Amino acid sequence: WAKETGIDLVQINGQRRYGGPPPGWVGDPPPVGTEVFIGKLPQDMYENALIPLFQSVGKLYEFRLMMTFSGLNRGFAYAKYSNRRGAKEAIAAFNNFEVREGCAIVVCKSTEKCELSVDGLATSVSRQELEAVLRQVTEGVLSITMYVSPCQKRAQLAVLKYSSHQAAAMAKKTLMEGNMRLGGVEMRVDWLNPDLKQKLQSCKEKPSSSRVQGSKCLGVPKQAPLSPVLHNALDHLNTLCQRQYLGTPLFLTKCIQANPNGWLRFWCRVVIPGCPVPFSGFTWVRQDGPGRSGHEEAKVAVALQVLQMLGES
Incomplete structure (x- = not known):
């Protein structure tokens, strides 16, 4: 036909x-x-x-x-x-x-939803940094508005507006499948709920203080603490990027293969706003012990690779 x-x-x-x-x-x-x-x-x-x-x-x-x-x-x-x-x-x-x-x-x-909410952003992340990394991994972003997160303490929530429903849907898929992290903190990506949108309209945009007063949200999972090794690698890369005025690195990871013996193969990408080309590649990791996901292990592996490429390891 x-x-x-x-x-x-x-x-x-x-x-x-x-x-x-x-x-x-x-x-x-x-x-x-x-x-x-x-x-x-x-x-x-x-x-x-x-x-x-x-x-x-x-x-x-x-x-x-x-x-x-x-x-x-x-x-x-x-x-x-x-x-x-x-x-x-x-x-x-x-x-x-x-x-x-x-x-x-x-x-x-059709509702043609064009807005996403990204909750759990670190208070150190600026709108400019978020925009820089979003433009590298998504297309069609029109505006970014930052708020104090009403669901998580010491966190920000960003509302992303895209040029079309399709652009927003593709961005949502990319960010969710990539297990998006900015500054080592995992974020929750979802369609902007009408009730949340109305609540945010009464809030001030882009807080300057890291102290956040917010109501509790049900169903928001608490993040397991990172191991010292993970903290060291991720903190080292974050500190290096800040010291060289490169912006906060964005981590995207996707598990593409799982072996019966516990080894996981990940596709990884690290987007650093001040670097014109993202760091991309594959890595094998093994999930060891409770509280440490394969994504966490993949992030430390790729962080160490990026540090080596930057001459820091």
């Missing part, structure tokens, strides 16, 4: 996408309010049936079908139109529409 119609489908990170932009598109992407959510799809229904259907009411800018590893769809998709009228027409025409006998789909306005 794709070859017959000339429609190009690209599969990235669990979704199959058409357009964004489509062939021949000139100008900026459509504004907010042009995307619809499509739910309750039969799992064996694909773009050859869905794209012509949703194109019948307006020009599609993008169509995204969420996929499983087995090749079935996940039961939902997103259609973005060239204008808001197309989205309204799709909702009017296809909400509760039976794509098959007895199978009515749901079509409604």
